[in-house]
Amino acid sequence: MGARIQLTTELRRKDFLGCNYRPSHPVIRPPWAISESDFQELCTGCNACIDRCPTSILKKARGGYPIVVFDNDQCTFCGGCAEVCKPRALRREEGNPPWTLVASVNASCLSSAGVTCRICGDYCDARAIAFKLAVGGKATPVIERSLCTGCGACIAPCPVRAIRIQ
Ligand code: SF4
Ligand code: SF4
Ligand code: SF4
Structure with a gap:
């Protein structure tokens, strides 16, 4: 006990x-x-x-x-x-990517409410965020996984914190 x-x-x-x-x-x-x-x-x-x-x-x-x-x-x-990192818990080696994480956008994105916002796209140097036009003038952000580096640059500027790295 x-x-x-x-x-x-x-x-x-x-x-x-x-x-x-x-x-x-x-x-x-x-x-x-x-x-x-x-x-x-x-x-x-x-x-x-x-x-x-x-x-x-x-x-x-x-x-x-x-x-x-x-x-x-x-x-x-x-x-x-x-x-x-002396104990080598972080190990940067040839051909070893930093991680395989990529960004994803959730339902709280302002575009779901019909609000025009393209802030995340403006911050993405990798140009991994495209905006898909939908009926009613909505433009929904779509992340191209093969281009996303998982850098997280799009996360902080999003006014509703709709982006996560997973
Ligand atoms: S910016 Fe990224 S790679 Fe550079 S020290 Fe910070 S976590 Fe590491
Ligand atoms: S910055 Fe946020 S709210 Fe604006 S389009 Fe991107 S994910 Fe949606
Ligand atoms: S994590 Fe970086 S590369 Fe991926 S969509 Fe966001 S800004 Fe672009």
């Missing part, structure tokens, strides 16, 4: 130790992260990647591990985070 209470306490301590950000949806590890189980094995929660990120999109989350939060900026794929 005593051991069980101690284990629970330890888990709680680990969960909340240094945790500044608690996401409400599946977490995104920094680019070039190795498999989740190996990542948790190797990452020491040292903060080096977080401190290095020029766009400040890396945050310390549950367990002390870093995650990507696109609330204010995007990933430029500069590689800085992987460069400073």
Whole structure:
């Protein structure tokens, strides 16, 4: 019984130790992260990647591990985070893509209500967002998965936060 209470306490301590950000949806590890189980094995929660990120999109989350939060900026794929990751939990190697994540638009997009908005398209350097014209003058954003890099540049500017990276 005593051991069980101690284990629970330890888990709680680990969960909340240094945790500044608690996401409400599946977490995104920094680019070039190795498999989740190996990542948790190797990452020491040292903060080096977080401190290095020029766009400040890396945050310390549950367990002390870093995650990507696109609330204010995007990933430029500069590689800085992987460069400073000593335990190699982030591993940038030849032919190894940063991730396979892409953006998707949900039903709260203003175009669903007939409002004209093309902000996300303006921010997409990869030109992965096209606007499909529909009856009634609506123009719905459609993400071309083969072009989307998952950089997240379209997320923060969206006035209703209708875009997620998945
Ligand atoms: S690649 Fe650069 S911009 Fe992207 S998370 Fe790493 S340090 Fe930040
Ligand atoms: S910025 Fe947001 S609301 Fe505007 S078109 Fe894009 S997804 Fe829709
Ligand atoms: S995540 Fe980046 S590449 Fe993909 S649609 Fe958004 S801005 Fe374009």
